[in-house]
Amino acid sequence: MRIGVVTFPGSLDDRDAARAVRLAGAEAVSLWHGDADLHGVDAVVLPGGFSYGDYLRCGAIARFAPVMGPLVDAANGGLPVLGICNGFQVLCESHLLPGALVRNDHRTFVCRDQPLSIERTDTPWTSAYAPGERVVVPLKNGEGGFVADERTLDELEGEGRVVARYVGKNPNGSYRAIAGISNAAGNVVGLMPHPEHAIEPLFGPDPRSGTGGLDGLRFFTSVVEGLVSA
Amino acid sequence: MGRVVVEVMLKPEILDPQGQAVLNALPRLGFDGFSLVRQGKRFELSVDGEVTDEVLARVREAAATLLSNPVIEDVVAVERVG
Incomplete structure (x- = not known):
């Protein structure tokens, strides 16, 4: 079981994502943005960070990195791909997912332990969760507001493609409190919060909250x- | 050497928090009477030689695919200058 983690110039959370992959029981394979080769991995994580300094638009330059050529083809062919935060922005800019991520409505960077409800559990990244399960993982973004036109939003809702939704106060102005979505097939998932930061005791959101701080790990054990079993 | 200017604006229905921040700052400096500020982007693309219609067509294509994201932005101008 080999799961690739792409590093772009400016990626921040590639090491954390690789650690989550290893703790979930798979081998983490580092994929380099300039290498147009997925090296035969079974799934790919696009990590968080600020690829290319967020120049132009978040994820807009990363979309044209050499590694994205084979990645887009493989994703369209069914390869499980998870984009977290900046990775979500890259997936939207690559047109693998609809919509876009824009600056938080309150204009400030948000960094908090964020309650979510997991709404779609038949994706390769969320199969280990129960439908409607409430989890808490870190959220940290400046441009995390998910936007799309009404027709696209209705389509996402109607086809059950809202993977995760913010619970409680909307932290960034995302339309319909959407925290994560999938493509029609379900293999490509974009998520603004960071499950890879909630995979080990004492390092995730406060264990006294009753969640144990491990709520993010199952995104990775799901795919493994x-x-x-495939 | 010729130049083409491309201007990109957020679509009207997309919230522009930067524009709002500017709007809120204006009256603090005594600039009253403005009801809305929208902030956009201006790109200047230089080419060796003249800006031919073919160059302009290529810039339009670049504006639609890279310089703007059609989900949230409109290309409001592609103009030859100089």
């Missing part, structure tokens, strides 16, 4: 278990 799915690939093993």
